Amino acid sequence: MTRPAWVxxxxxxxxxxxxxxxxxxxxxxxxAELNHEVDRGLLQDAVDEVYDxxxxxxxxxxxxxxxxxxxxxxxxxxxxxxxxxxxxPLYQPHRRNLLFRVxxxxxxINLEIFHALSDGTGALWFLRDVVDAYLRRRHGHxxxxxxxxxxxxxxxxDSFAEYFRHPAEGTSGERWLESDHEDExxxxxxxxxxSTRSVYRVRGTRTPDHRTRLVELTLSGSELARQAKAEGVxxxxxxxxxxxxxxxxxxxxxxxxxxxxxxxPVNLRQFFPSTSARNFFATVRLEHTYGEGADDLASIARGxxxxxxxxxxxxxxxxxxxxxxxxxxxPLLRIVPRPFKDGLLRLINWANNRGLTVAISNLGRxxxxxxxxxxxxxxxxxxxxxxxxxCAMSHGDQMTLSFTSPFLETxxxxxxxQMLTQRGLDVSVAAVRASEGELxxxxxxxxxxxxx
Numbered sequence: 001m002t003r004p005a006w007v008x009x010x011x012x013x014x015x016x017x018x019x020x021x022x023x024x025x026x027x028x029x030x031x032a033e034l035n036h037e038v039d040r041g042l043l044q045d046a047v048d049e050v051y052d053x054x055x056x057x058x059x060x061x062x063x064x065x066x067x068x069x070x071x072x073x074x075x076x077x078x079x080x081x082x083x084x085x086x087x088x089p090l091y092q093p094h095r096r097n098l099l100f101r102v103x104x105x106x107x108x109i110n111l112e113i114f115h116a117l118s119d120g121t122g123a124l125w126f127l128r129d130v131v132d133a134y135l136r137r138r139h140g141h142x143x144x145x146x147x148x149x150x151x152x153x154x155x156x157x158d159s160f161a162e163y164f165r166h167p168a169e170g171t172s173g174e175r176w177l178e179s180d181h182e183d184e185x186x187x188x189x190x191x192x193x194x195s196t197r198s199v200y201r202v203r204g205t206r207t208p209d210h211r212t213r214l215v216e217l218t219l220s221g222s223e224l225a226r227q228a229k230a231e232g233v234x235x236x237x238x239x240x241x242x243x244x245x246x247x248x249x250x251x252x253x254x255x256x257x258x259x260x261x262x263x264x265p266v267n268l269r270q271f272f273p274s275t276s277a278r279n280f281f282a283t284v285r286l287e288h289t290y291g292e293g294a295d296d297l298a299s300i301a302r303g304x305x306x307x308x309x310x311x312x313x314x315x316x317x318x319x320x321x322x323x324x325x326x327x328x329x330x331p332l333l334r335i336v337p338r339p340f341k342d343g344l345l346r347l348i349n350w351a352n353n354r355g356l357t358v359a360i361s362n363l364g365r366x367x368x369x370x371x372x373x374x375x376x377x378x379x380x381x382x383x384x385x386x387x388x389x390x391c392a393m394s395h396g397d398q399m400t401l402s403f404t405s406p407f408l409e410t411x412x413x414x415x416x417x418q419m420l421t422q423r424g425l426d427v428s429v430a431a432v433r434a435s436e437g438e439l440x441x442x443x444x445x446x447x448x449x450x451x452x
Contacts (some may be wrong), residue, residue: 006071011160011325012279013116017068018345022210023406025089026115028383030123032131032376033107036106044079046133047102054126055155056277060096066338069271077102086432087384116336120363121267122277132372139373159274164325197289200258200357200373202247202388204407207434212384213405214432215413219367221399225425233301236362239392242419243358244288250411254290261287263359271314282321284311338441358388365394388412408435408444
């Protein structure tokens with residue numbers, strides 16, 4: 001069957017293209033750590049098998065007069081060793097190349113993806129199938145029925161268009177860019193108001209050559225989840241409260257900017273049944289202002305939980321996403337040349353960034369096919385970042401928290417780790433070399449253990 005030649009980018013992908021920069025090329029990495037050194041030949045065979053099942057991953061990115069678009073290609077991926085720093089740029093406007101790469105380093109299999117191609121859920125499907133195919137070749141276990149939806153791996157499926165293109169009743173008069181700072185409940189002083197407060201923003205010394213500063217913490221996910229449950233909050237909200245507190249402690253004083261804000265992605269597949277491996281998520285902004293009420297961790301987490309519940313409902317998300325889709329499809333905007341659209345999206349992204357302190361993403365606890373699972377230890381992911389960010393992922397009982405930043409300073413990560421150990425958790429720490437002095441110590445950019 002002939003594959004489709006090209007498709008337009010989905011709604012979220014356009015902003016990734018416009019907002020990418022040298023410090024934040026909009027690349028993310030998902031990895032699986034095996035119980036043995038990776039065999040490059042077997043991994044290449046596994047990638048070849050899985051690649052044939054994922055037409056979406058054959059796509060290259062092209063620039064049109066009015067929009068960017070994904071075009072089918074006959075390119076084949078080649079597995080490579082760890083040569084570049086993590087989350088190095090993937091999309092190169094003047095080259096016709098695939099939008100992902102598979103790398104290996106010792107026991108790790110790494111998948112890096114340009115965010116305009118896929119989100120964390122779609123990437124996790126691909127990596128899980130690669131790891132299973134690799135381990136089948138090495139250990140000979142039978143292939144199980146895949147849970148990856150085959151129709152969702154096509155180039156054409158765009159769930160933003162499927163669910164949000166047509167206007168819903170009662171929303172035609174809404175502004176497309178209505179802020180999510182708005183009142184959720186005007187009668188409740190604890191809920192977010194359209195904020196005029198100064199948001200604290202982390203500043204620091206940028207890394208040389210714009211590489212991402214990465215620090216990983218590994219700990220017991222079940223123990224931290226038990227603590228979150230005992231405090232009556234979700235694990236994600238407890239992690240955000242810890243992140244806010246670690247940034248506050250590392251700041252040396254917030255001054256007049258006492259509000260911390262965070263961007264939290266929400267997987268839309270849990271509300272709108274989609275099998276697409278392309279981007280299909282929305283973000284929710286949460287904040288806490290120190291000095292206005294209780295500032296202990298449990299109170300901060302409960303306040304965040306309450307606001308998140310209101311903003312992350314299916315109706316609230318649907319209303320917000322529809323505004324962006326309507327904006328994208330405005331008749332006047334459709335005939336505006338692409339460079340002007342990119343400029344407008346960059347401006348919107350810049351304004352949004354000024355209202356954020358940090359960002360997080362939690363992909364939760366991952367399960368692998370039965371035959372593969374015993375051979376895999378830690379799994380995790382991280383992203384290139386324009387501000388301090390952390391990502392969480394668990395496999396088995398091991399949770400990996402990956403902190404990334406465009407800055408060399410890691411004081412907030414040290415504070416975060418100390419708070420975890422004060423809660424009785426055993427934490428191991430690893431960091432990637434990023435400063436000129438650290439890079440001078442070794443020519444290979446690998447992880448090094450710095451404490452336990």
